[in-house]
Amino acid sequence: MVLAFALMGLLLNLPASTIASSASRSAAVQPAAGITGDVTWNGVDISTLGTISSALSIDFSQSANLLYKWSNVPAPGINDARLQMFYFGFAVATRDVSLSVAQTSGSWPLNWTPLSIGYVLEGVYKLTASVIAPNGTTMWSEDFYVTGNAPLGFLAVIPIVLLLLVVYEVYALVRSGRYAALGRKPAAPPETPPPSGAAPQTPAKAAEAPAEAPPETPPDTPTETPPPTETPPPAGGVS
Amino acid sequence: MSATSHGASCGVVLGIVIVIFLQQVAVIALSDLVPSLEYLIIGAVIGGVLGAVIGWALGRSYLARHPVGVAAPPK
Numbered sequence: 001m002v003l004a005f006a007l008m009g010l011l012l013n014l015p016a017s018t019i020a021s022s023a024s025r026s027a028a029v030q031p032a033a034g035i036t037g038d039v040t041w042n043g044v045d046i047s048t049l050g051t052i053s054s055a056l057s058i059d060f061s062q063s064a065n066l067l068y069k070w071s072n073v074p075a076p077g078i079n080d081a082r083l084q085m086f087y088f089g090f091a092v093a094t095r096d097v098s099l100s101v102a103q104t105s106g107s108w109p110l111n112w113t114p115l116s117i118g119y120v121l122e123g124v125y126k127l128t129a130s131v132i133a134p135n136g137t138t139m140w141s142e143d144f145y146v147t148g149n150a151p152l153g154f155l156a157v158i159p160i161v162l163l164l165l166v167v168y169e170v171y172a173l174v175r176s177g178r179y180a181a182l183g184r185k186p187a188a189p190p191e192t193p194p195p196s197g198a199a200p201q202t203p204a205k206a207a208e209a210p211a212e213a214p215p216e217t218p219p220d221t222p223t224e225t226p227p228p229t230e231t232p233p234p235a236g237g238v239s
Numbered sequence: 240m241s242a243t244s245h246g247a248s249c250g251v252v253l254g255i256v257i258v259i260f261l262q263q264v265a266v267i268a269l270s271d272l273v274p275s276l277e278y279l280i281i282g283a284v285i286g287g288v289l290g291a292v293i294g295w296a297l298g299r300s301y302l303a304r305h306p307v308g309v310a311a312p313p314k
Binding site: 147158176179180 | 240241242244245246249250252253256257259260262263264265266267268269270271272273275290293294297298299300301302305
């Protein structure tokens with residue numbers, strides 16, 4: 001349980017900068033009419049990667065070469081090409097390339113090596129490629145999906161933690177039957193048969209009885225006498 | 240803690256973990272916040288219910304195998 005909450009906290013406790021970037025992305029306006037854009041990822045058009053099933057399989061340890069193209073952008077044009085990777089709605093990776101001079105049409109390369117997150121993350125992620133005007137307005141953007149493979153195969157941090165959690169919780173679930181024993185009443189001590197002829201007497205009744213009147217014992221009840229004890233030989237032993 | 244509640248707690252954690260694990264093996268995407276939370280809540284609820292049922296059954300099985308107040312067989 002503690003590990004699960006720690007993992008959730010790790011996933012959701014992202015820096016404020018990523019939250020702010022996510023908020024700014026959600027507030028981005030729709031691209032103006034007439035603006036056309038296109039981005040290729042190692043030569044693959046990202047417009048063909050719009051669904052999870054068509055996600056591009058990439059290796060987090062290898063660099064990606066993206067080429068941004070845009071045209072018909074109103075003045076002052078574009079001066080920033082951005083690539084963001086999202087997880088739980090937050091940008092876990094952002095790559096920016098700023099142009100020295102804003103351009104209303106043109107193309108610009110962007111190289112990205114997500115090695116820093118490759119040892120942590122694995123799986124399918126949504127990325128957003130966008131071109132941004134000097135005033136911060138997103139002029140054009142497109143979402144696409146990639147399936148990232150960790151550099152060490154399946155040995156990224158999160159999959160390992162998840163596997164350990166699954167193993168532990170399955171073990172705890174299998175042993176949960178033992179918790180049923182905690183709610184039941186303890187076994188009563190076995191009843192000893194009372195002396196023959198004597199009525200069973202509860203401790204409460206015994207307390208009510210006067211002290212000078214000991215409980216009667218039937219005369220025919222044999223009283224146990226302690227076995228005779230032999231006197232030990234005198235100290236010094238037998239000569 | 241009874242066997243049912245213990246099974247439910249294990250099931251909730253398993254449901255959440257399995258949802259994240261499905262994203263790691265590229266079955267679902269957890270990139271957007273709202274559908275991700277929906278996936279996690281659905282996984283937690285289903286896992287909790289299934290875990291409670293499994294815990295309840297295991298508890299009954301344990302009590303059947305370890306009855307209360309039965310003397311141990313003579314050696």
